[in-house]
Amino acid sequence: MIVATAHGYLSAHGYVNNKTIYSTHNSEASSSSKRQEPLNDSSEGDNGLVTVHKKPRLGSSSNDMLPHLPSTPEKKIQVKEPSTPEDVRKLYALVDNLRVRTSMIVACRVPTIYYGARTHKQIEQVVKEFARTVYSGEAAMTVLSSREYSCIREFDRHQWSSKNDMCRGCVKTFESNKKDSSNCLYHNNRKLLNHRTLPAVFDLEDLVNAGKEKQACPYYAAREMATAANIIFCPYNYLIEPSIRSSMQIDVSDNIVIIDEGHNIEDVCRDAATITITRTNITAAITELQKVSQYRYENQDSMGYIEHLLKVLSNWDQWFVNQMPLINNRPVNNDKAEYTWVVEHFLNTLENHTIGLGHYSEFRDHAEMFCRRLREDPRTLMGVSQSTGTLVENINTLLGYLFRDGGRHIDDFVPTLERTEIPDISRRNFRNNHHQQQQQKQFEEQADSSLKIGNARGVSIYSVYSRDPFIIFLSHPKHLKVCLV
Numbered sequence: 001m002i003v004a005t006a007h008g009y010l011s012a013h014g015y016v017n018n019k020t021i022y023s024t025h026n027s028e029a030s031s032s033s034k035r036q037e038p039l040n041d042s043s044e045g046d047n048g049l050v051t052v053h054k055k056p057r058l059g060s061s062s063n064d065m066l067p068h069l070p071s072t073p074e075k076k077i078q079v080k081e082p083s084t085p086e087d088v089r090k091l092y093a094l095v096d097n098l099r100v101r102t103s104m105i106v107a108c109r110v111p112t113i114y115y116g117a118r119t120h121k122q123i124e125q126v127v128k129e130f131a132r133t134v135y136s137g138e139a140a141m142t143v144l145s146s147r148e149y150s151c152i153r154e155f156d157r158h159q160w161s162s163k164n165d166m167c168r169g170c171v172k173t174f175e176s177n178k179k180d181s182s183n184c185l186y187h188n189n190r191k192l193l194n195h196r197t198l199p200a201v202f203d204l205e206d207l208v209n210a211g212k213e214k215q216a217c218p219y220y221a222a223r224e225m226a227t228a229a230n231i232i233f234c235p236y237n238y239l240i241e242p243s244i245r246s247s248m249q250i251d252v253s254d255n256i257v258i259i260d261e262g263h264n265i266e267d268v269c270r271d272a273a274t275i276t277i278t279r280t281n282i283t284a285a286i287t288e289l290q291k292v293s294q295y296r297y298e299n300q301d302s303m304g305y306i307e308h309l310l311k312v313l314s315n316w317d318q319w320f321v322n323q324m325p326l327i328n329n330r331p332v333n334n335d336k337a338e339y340t341w342v343v344e345h346f347l348n349t350l351e352n353h354t355i356g357l358g359h360y361s362e363f364r365d366h367a368e369m370f371c372r373r374l375r376e377d378p379r380t381l382m383g384v385s386q387s388t389g390t391l392v393e394n395i396n397t398l399l400g401y402l403f404r405d406g407g408r409h410i411d412d413f414v415p416t417l418e419r420t421e422i423p424d425i426s427r428r429n430f431r432n433n434h435h436q437q438q439q440q441k442q443f444e445e446q447a448d449s450s451l452k453i454g455n456a457r458g459v460s461i462y463s464v465y466s467r468d469p470f471i472i473f474l475s476h477p478k479h480l481k482v483c484l485v
Contacts, residue, residue, distance in 0.1 A: 110230065111254060111255045111256050112229070112230060112231075112232060112255045112256070113230060113231045113232070113255070113256045113257075113258065114232050114234065114239055114250070114252060114255060114256070114257045114258065115231060115232070115233045115234070115258045115260065116234060116235065116236050116238065116239045116257065116258065116259050116260065117233070117235065117236070117260040117261070118235065118236055118260070118261060118264060118268070119235070120145065120149065120204055120235065122260060122261075123143060123203065123204070123233045123234075123235070124203045124204065124205070126233065126260065127141075127143070127201060127202070127203045127233060128203075130201060130231070131200075131201040136200050136201045137200045139230040139231050140195050140225070140228060140229045140230050140231070141200075141201060141202075141229055141230065141231040141232070141233065142222050142225040142226050142229045142231075142232055142233070143202070143203060143204050143207060143222060143232075143233045143234070144222055144223070144226060144232060144233070144234040144235075144238055144248060145204055145219070145222065145234075145235075146219075147163040147164055147167055147219055148163055149204060149208075150204065150207065150208060150211075150217075150218040150219040150222065151163050151166075151167060151217070151218075151219055152186060152208060152211050152212055152217070152218065153166070153167075153170070153184060153186055153217075161385060161386075161387070162386060162387075164386040165385055165386045167184075167219075168378045168386065169378075170182065170183045170184040170187070171183075171184055171187050184217070185215060186211065186215060186216055186217040187217045187220055189214060189215050189216040189217070190216050190217040190220040190221045190224065191216075191221070191224070192214045192216040192221075193207070193210055193211060193214060193216045193217075193218065193221035193222075193225075194221070194224075194225060195225060195228070195229075197210075197214075198210060204218075207221070207222060223248065223249075226248075226249075232250075234250075236259075236264075236265075236268045237268070237272060238250060239252065239257060239259075240268060240269055240272045241272050241397075242397055242400070243371075243390075243393040243394075243397060246371075247375060269455070270454075270455050273401055273413075273453075273455035274452070274453065274454045274455055275394050275397060275398045275401075275452075275453050276394075276450050276451070276452045276453075277316075277391070277394060277395060277398070277450060277451045277452075278448050278449070278450040278451075279317065279320040279448060279449050279450070280448045281387060281388075281391045282313055282316050282317050282320070282391065283317060284387070284388070285313055285387075285388040285391050285392070286310065286313050286314060286317065288383055288384050288385060288388050289306055289309060289310050289313070289384070289388070290310065291383050292306055292381055292382070292383055292384060293306055293307065293310065295382075302370075302373060302380055302381065304366070305365075305366035305367075305369045305370045306370070308362070308363070308366040309363075309366060309367065309370055309392060312355060312359075312363050312395075315353045315354055315355050316353075316355060316395070318353060319349065319350070319353045319355065320449055320451075322349075322353075323339075323349065323417055324419070324449060326339040326417060327339045327417055327418075327419050327449075335420060336418055336419065336420055337418070337419045338416055338417065338418050338419075339416065339417045340414060340415070340416045340417075341415045341416075341417075343410045343411060343413060343414070343415060344410075346415040347402070347407070347410065355399075357403050357407060360399050360400075360403050363395075363396070363399070364396055364399070364400070367392050367393070367395070367396040368396070370389075370392055371389055371392060371393055371396075374388075374389045375389070398453055401413065401453075401455070402453075412455060413453055413454065413455055414453070414454045414455075415451065415452075415453050415454075416451075416452045416453075416454065417449065417450075417451055417452075418449065418450050418451075418452055419448075419449045419450075420448055420449075420450075
């Protein structure tokens with residue numbers, strides 16, 4: 001088989017000759033007259049096969065046309081990774097083991113029992129009954145009380161307004177370079193009263209007598225013993241009022257709460273949720289905070305919440321001024337004039353003075369920081385009394401009750417504005433002398449307006465904190481009512 005191509009005849013064995021159709025058989029053309037052959041795009045290989053050569057592209061280098069020869073892969077050098085030292089591994093193992101053991105201990109700990117009674121006299125009777133049980137020597141106990149009952153330091157009324165202010169002023173001094181520095185001998189000796197030096201069962205009177213004998217503070221000793229006690233006896237309000245629970249570091253979560261005479265719990269909760277705020281206390285707090293704000297260099301870390309509290313208290317003072325026309329023409333009963341709002345209208349007045357729900361979260365954060373600083377280190381808030389801290393806590397508690405769960409329980413409260421009227425003593429005697437006029441003027445200056453928020457349903461307040469503990473209500477000696485809230 002022969003195929004004609006542009007260069008010759010291609011047979012099964014290769015090219016026959018190199019002649020074209022323009023060649024002659026007899027003579028060959030001279031080199032000068034011979035037609036120039038076109039560039040060969042293909043050529044024959046050594047084995048007689050046709051090879052195709054591509055033309056280089058414009059701008060390409062000659063190296064791109066070279067065939068890519070296989071290269072020998074580089075041998076990777078094995079780098080030894082750094083290993084953890086053996087002592088560090090043992091330390092990690094010990095930490096993991098400790099973490100597991102701690103979680104097991106926390107999960108398996110024995111819950112603390114809080115026994116609440118109405119008065120300390122009732123607690124004394126319960127402690128005597130507890131001493132007759134088989135648990136008196138096995139379960140550690142303590143009795144919590146206020147400074148009014150357990151402070152044994154001599155109280156100077158001319159220097160201090162209350163025992164709380166005296167205790168704060170003596171326990172926290174300005175010697176910041178000394179740890180736990182105190183000017184109170186009883187506070188320094190508080191560790192002398194503990195579960196080893198005291199009887200297995202003791203009441204408040206026994207604790208105070210032991211404190212006087214050892215010159216140790218019963219108040220702080222009872223609080224420190226509460227951290228390791230199995231049973232803690234305390235009044236009702238220590239378990240109900242949030243401010244007291246916070247200051248006494250009482251945590252009822254996952255613990256047992258026993259309420260003696262449980263049928264009184266609703267009245268106690270109602271009384272605990274009834275909060276009164278007076279304008280006199282607000283103006284006094286503003287004066288104290290303004291004095292503290294003058295020392296900006298020493299109180300740089302606390303100026304943020306002090307300025308915020310000054311602004312909020314000033315708004316409260318202006319609120320009292322704007323609400324006074326509501327009771328100016330009200331009838332006076334028992335030297336008091338009252339005006340009661342519909343709770344929705346009362347909340348509107350708070351919003352108009354930027355002290356309502358929209359501003360509560362910011363105030364709550366600053367109030368908690370201020371109260372914590374005043375409680376833990378009052379040296380940084382020199383000049384601020386306990387009454388100012390109590391006022392801020394009361395406002396925070398009041399707004400917390402009103403705005404709890406987005407204000408779902410506002411109908412449980414009754415806001416009332418009261419003004420105490422001072423009787424005109426000049427009318428009691430026909431003689432209206434200068435002394436009576438001065439006395440009447442002093443009485444009028446002492447007249448005060450107050451906001452009273454009463455709670456109509458104490459049970460709703462009790463449910464605020466009773467979501468976690470196991471609660472036992474003792475309503476009668478022959479009946480035991482147990483409820484899981």
